[in-house]
Amino acid sequence: MLDYIAYRVAVLIPTLLAVSLAVFLVLHLVPGDPARNAAGPDAAEEDIELIREQFGLDQPLWRQYGIYLGNIVRGDLGESFRTRRPVLDEIVRRMPATLELAGFAMLFAVVVGVALGVVASMRPNSAIDSAVNGLSALGISAPVFFLGLLLMLLFSARLQWLPPSGRGTMAHLVLPTITLGLPYVATFARVARSTMLDVLSEDYIRTARAKGLVWRRVVWRHALINAAVPLVTLLGVYFGRLLGGAVIVETIFAWPGLGRLMVDGIIQRDINLVQGCILFFATAIVLVNLVVDLLYSVLDPRIARG
Amino acid sequence: MSDGAPVLAVEGLRTSFGAVRAVDGVSFSVRRGETLCIVGESGSGKSATALSIMGLIPRAAGKVVDGTVRLAGRGDLRRLDDTSMAEVRGRDIGMVFQEPMSALNPVFRIGSQIGEPLRVHRGLSRREAHERAVELLAMVGVPSPAQRALDYPHQLSGGMRQRAVIAMAIACEPALILADEPTTALDVTIQAQILALFEDLQDRLGVAMVFITHDLRVVAEIADQVCVMYAGVVVEQGAARDVLRNPLHPYTQGLLGCVPRAGAGGTSRRLNAIPGTVPSLAALPQGCRFRSRCPHAFARCAEEEPPLLHQGGDGRAFRCWLTEAAA
Ligand SMILES: Nc1ncnc2c1ncn2[C@@H]1O[C@H](COP(=O)(O)OP(=O)(O)O)[C@@H](O)[C@H]1O
Ligand code: SF4
Ligand SMILES: [Mg+2]
Numbered sequence: 001m002l003d004y005i006a007y008r009v010a011v012l013i014p015t016l017l018a019v020s021l022a023v024f025l026v027l028h029l030v031p032g033d034p035a036r037n038a039a040g041p042d043a044a045e046e047d048i049e050l051i052r053e054q055f056g057l058d059q060p061l062w063r064q065y066g067i068y069l070g071n072i073v074r075g076d077l078g079e080s081f082r083t084r085r086p087v088l089d090e091i092v093r094r095m096p097a098t099l100e101l102a103g104f105a106m107l108f109a110v111v112v113g114v115a116l117g118v119v120a121s122m123r124p125n126s127a128i129d130s131a132v133n134g135l136s137a138l139g140i141s142a143p144v145f146f147l148g149l150l151l152m153l154l155f156s157a158r159l160q161w162l163p164p165s166g167r168g169t170m171a172h173l174v175l176p177t178i179t180l181g182l183p184y185v186a187t188f189a190r191v192a193r194s195t196m197l198d199v200l201s202e203d204y205i206r207t208a209r210a211k212g213l214v215w216r217r218v219v220w221r222h223a224l225i226n227a228a229v230p231l232v233t234l235l236g237v238y239f240g241r242l243l244g245g246a247v248i249v250e251t252i253f254a255w256p257g258l259g260r261l262m263v264d265g266i267i268q269r270d271i272n273l274v275q276g277c278i279l280f281f282a283t284a285i286v287l288v289n290l291v292v293d294l295l296y297s298v299l300d301p302r303i304a305r306g
Numbered sequence: 307m308s309d310g311a312p313v314l315a316v317e318g319l320r321t322s323f324g325a326v327r328a329v330d331g332v333s334f335s336v337r338r339g340e341t342l343c344i345v346g347e348s349g350s351g352k353s354a355t356a357l358s359i360m361g362l363i364p365r366a367a368g369k370v371v372d373g374t375v376r377l378a379g380r381g382d383l384r385r386l387d388d389t390s391m392a393e394v395r396g397r398d399i400g401m402v403f404q405e406p407m408s409a410l411n412p413v414f415r416i417g418s419q420i421g422e423p424l425r426v427h428r429g430l431s432r433r434e435a436h437e438r439a440v441e442l443l444a445m446v447g448v449p450s451p452a453q454r455a456l457d458y459p460h461q462l463s464g465g466m467r468q469r470a471v472i473a474m475a476i477a478c479e480p481a482l483i484l485a486d487e488p489t490t491a492l493d494v495t496i497q498a499q500i501l502a503l504f505e506d507l508q509d510r511l512g513v514a515m516v517f518i519t520h521d522l523r524v525v526a527e528i529a530d531q532v533c534v535m536y537a538g539v540v541v542e543q544g545a546a547r548d549v550l551r552n553p554l555h556p557y558t559q560g561l562l563g564c565v566p567r568a569g570a571g572g573t574s575r576r577l578n579a580i581p582g583t584v585p586s587l588a589a590l591p592q593g594c595r596f597r598s599r600c601p602h603a604f605a606r607c608a609e610e611e612p613p614l615l616h617q618g619g620d621g622r623a624f625r626c627w628l629t630e631a632a633a
Contacts (some may be wrong), residue, residue, distance in 0.1 A: 078424045123367065201364075203408035209362055210403075211423040211474065212396030215387065301458040302412055 001297075008290050012283075019282040020072065020275070024065050027271045037269040038081035055081065055272070068275075077279070078272035080265075089275035090261060095280070097167055100255035102246050104177040107186030114224075114231060116185070117192025122219050124197060130190055139186025144245055148179040148252040148260065165254035180249045185239055191234055202226070218291040228299050236292035240285040312337050313514035314359070315376040315479050321351075321358045323368035325588040328354035330538035331373070331612075336531065338481070340597045341508060343546065345561075346535035349584050353404075355535070356486045357518075359383070360401055361391045376431045378481060395421040400475030404487040406468035410459035416443070417455030420474045427478050437614045442473040447503060465496035469503065476507060483508075483515045489524070501527060522561055526550055531621070534558050537584050537595040538616065544622035554617070554624040555601045594627065611627050 036043070046086040052058045053076075056067055071078060074182040077087035152175060156164035157285045163172050199205065200223050208222040209215075247259030254260070258277055265273035321329040328351045336342040344352050357363050358370045361383060371414035375383040380394055395401075403409045410419055420442055421435030430438065443451035445468040457468055468488060475483060485504065489497040505528055509513055517528060522580065525532055529546035534557065542555040553559045560580040582599035585591055593608040594600065600607065606627045616623045 045606040139589060203403065203405055204411040207401075207403060207409045207471070207474075208411065208422075209392075210360060210395055212392050212394070212426055213422070214392045217426075222411055222414075226411070300413060302460050 005290075005294070007193060008293065011285055013291075014199055015286055016279065016282060017069075020069070021075050021281055023275050023278045024068065027274060028061060028064070032269055034081060034269040034271050043206075051081070055079075064113070072279075077276040080271070080273045081270045082268055090273065090275055091258065091280050093256045094256060094261045096256060098243075098250070098259060100244055100247065101176055101180060101255060101257060102175060102242055105181035105184070105242060105246075106235070108177055108181035109188050109238075109242075110235065111230075112181075113185040113188025114192045116189040118196055118219060118224060118227075120189070120193045121196035121200060122215070128292065129193075132193065136186035136189045139182050140190075142183070144179060144248050145252065146185065147182060148175070148249060149173050151179055152252070167256055176253045176255050179252070180242065180245050183245075184242060187238065188231065188234065192227065192231060195230045196223055199223045199226045219286050225299065232295050232299065237287040239288045240281075243281050243284065310338060312376075313378045314516065315374075316355075316359065317374045318378070319355065319358055319370065319373035319375065321354050321363060321370045323354075326368075327587055327590070328368070329358060329370075329536050330537070332533075332538075332540055333373075334531070334533050334540070334543060336482070336514045336516055337529050337594060338514050339508070339512045340530045341517055341528050342531040342533065343529035344386050344516065344518045344533045344535055345520060345522060345525050347580075347584060348521060350535040351538040351587075352535055353486050353521075354614060356401070359484060360395060360399060361386075362395075363601060391509075393427070396475075396480070397427040397478045398480050399482045399484055400478070400480040402468070402471050402475050402483065402485040402488045405491050406464050406471055407491070409471050410467055414457055414458075415455065416457050416459065416462065416470050418441050419459075420455070420470060420477060423474065424478045434524065438477070439473070442477055443470065446470075446473045446476075446501075446507070447474070464492055465499065468492060468496075468500055472500075472503065472507070474531065476511065476513075479511065481513060484518075485514050485515065486518045486556060488517075490520070504528065522550075534561070537590065538587055539595065539625065540623075541596065541626070542624040545620060548620075554622075555596075555626050556628065558624075560599075560601075594625075604628070 033048075035048050035055065035057050038055075039048045039051050056064055059067070068078065070301040075088065077091070079085065080087055080090055083090070116132045116135070123129060150165050155162045155175060162174050163169075164175075166172055196219070200219070205218060205223060208218045213222070243259075246257065247263060249255065250257045250259035251263055258280065262274055262277035264270075265277065315335040316338060317333050319329050319332045320327065328350070332351070332355055334342060334344075339624045344355060346352055354363070354368075358377050361370075363369055370384060373384070377383055377394065377398060380386070383391065383394060410416070411617045417436050417439040418432075421430070421432075422441035424430045424435045424438055425432070430620065436517060440451045440455045443454055448454050448466055448469050454462065454466070454470075459470075462470065472488070475485075483504075488504070490598060492500060501524060504515070504517070507513075517524070525546060532543060532546045532549050533540045534542040534549070534555065536557050542549060542553065549558065550562065553562055557580070585595060585598060591597065591608075593606075593610055594603070594612055595601045597607045604627070610627075612625045612627045614623045614625050
């Protein structure tokens with residue numbers, strides 16, 4: 001098991017290397033002058049030149065990438081062009097907000113989604129099943145941006161139950177969590193329903209019933225664990241998308257997280273900052289997938305890793 | 307060997323899957339210490355009969371439409387609500403299925419699966435149930451039962467898994483064991499062992515047993531009573547010894563013709579060696595269901611379905627015009 005973890009962590013390195021190269025190339029090859037942007041609109045030509053030198057933007061591209069990589073290895077993501085503070089500090093400062101939002105949204109999606117899916121599967125084609133089906137169709141098709149604004153209008157502007165923006169209390173967390181999580185509630189509900197229907201037709205479910213277990217226990221104990229592996233896979237797949245959604249949601253609700261940091265960075269052509277953010281997101285996604293893989297062997301005794 | 311009132315008495319059982327009348331008026335009874343074999347080709351409604359007794363016909367697929375299923379001390383099981391029926395399953399009736407490879411839940415340990423009916427029906431603690439599960443594994447002839455109880459199903463061979471399923475079925479000392487082709491999926495040598503285990507358990511526990519098979523050698527070995535099923539109905543039933551020695555229905559005669567005599571050597575052919583196939587249960591022909599394959603069919607067989615004719619007082623019955631004409 002430990003060997004396997006070591007192996008998986010080692011595999012992380014080429015993955016992240018590829019990500020860093022791709023991000024580096026995209027950011028340096030798009031038109032626009034980062035140095036000019038950082039210096040501000042009224043800056044003199046000499047100042048811009050100075051910034052260019054300071055950040056190594058005058059070097060050939062391959063050289064810049066080499067330096068950048070060397071710095072990353074030493075844990076240095078460079079300085080923000082704009083604030084001149086280490087990018088790593090900026091990321092660490094904003095990270096808790098994003099992790100909080102993404103974590104709660106995922107939890108919301110999994111708990112509510114799976115519960116709805118399981119309840120629907122217990123009585124296929126019943127009224128409950130149709131209701132869950134309709135809800136999840138809505139949830140999947142509603143654009144995040146629209147959903148966020150709608151919720152904000154209703155619960156903040158009109159009913160004034162919840163704050164429209166910012167971070168601080170649990171109340172602040174409610175709307176962003178729902179906005180970010182709702183499409184995934186729908187996805188989890190659908191997959192949970194269909195996976196459960198498959199599992200419920202297995203022979204061992206009939207055995208469980210023949211033992212005298214009531215339907216509730218059969219469903220929640222014998223079936224759900226078997227449906228868990230595909231659901232956990234989904235968790236890995238959707239975590240990345242959810243982080244992507246967080247960028248939009250943080251912008252709508254002025255949530256002070258990494259997503260907004262990155263959007264600001266993009267607008268200001270703050271290459272180092274954007275690179276840092278994307279590397280962070282990539283690392284987080286890869287790590288979550290690693291955890292998901294390890295979860296398999298816990299959930300399914302047939303997947304044993306020596 | 308058999309005595310007293312029946313443990314299980316099935317009367318006029320009918321079960322349909324949509325237009326498919328899988329069980330079309332089946333009656334039989336089985337007493338304590340007695341083994342009743344239901345024998346017939348694949349698709350004749352044997353499993354549907356067993357699942358109907360257990361109340362386990364999948365709701366989305368079909369339902370029991372008529373008949374009574376009386377279990378001693380419980381009355382007609384068809385009248386029980388879901389909760390009471392769940393109490394009967396596993397406690398009063400233990401069931402063993404055909405496919406040992408898929409009958410156990412892959413994510414739970416063997417011991418916990420065997421102990422589960424004891425926890426649910428008898429309120430045993432996790433520890434007590436586990437200890438009892440180890441004893442049960444020993445009882446069904448699983449070597450190193452303490453270790454096996456901690457294994458997951460995929461770590462056991464098919465024969466060992468079937469023993470585990472049997473241990474689970476007898477955990478609560480049910481009055482009736484329902485075994486649906488429990489040896490069909492196993493290797494020949496393992497089949498013999500499992501069959502011997504059933505005989506041994508029945509001797510020791512004195513239960514009533516309904517044993518479904520398509521193998522007449524199995525019937526010859528373990529049955530006290532036999533029901534021969536064809537296309538959803540019983541075509542012949544009675545004491546196993548009588549039916550095997552003197553089959554009255556052309557179908558039974560055909561089946562028996564396919565079993566090599568003892569000591570004749572060679573591999574035994576199975577039941578489907580009778581030429582032709584079972585008619586579609588969704589669109590049964592008028593008259594006798596066996597007509598298309600019957601070597602003795604005559605005019606009347608096409609007009610009217612023969613009723614179950616009783617002969618003598620010992621439950622011997624058959625469904626054929628010919629024998630009536632001859633009698
Ligand atoms: N779940 C089901 N859905 C639809 N039809 C079924 C189902 N189970 C059994 N049947 C039908 O009922 C008939 C009898 O099947 P079964 O009882 O399994 O036969 P046997 O056990 O004797 O091989 C078959 O025609 C089969 O197609
Ligand atoms: S009733 Fe006719 S067709 Fe049916 S088994 Fe008897 S002889 Fe054959
Ligand atoms: Mg069957």
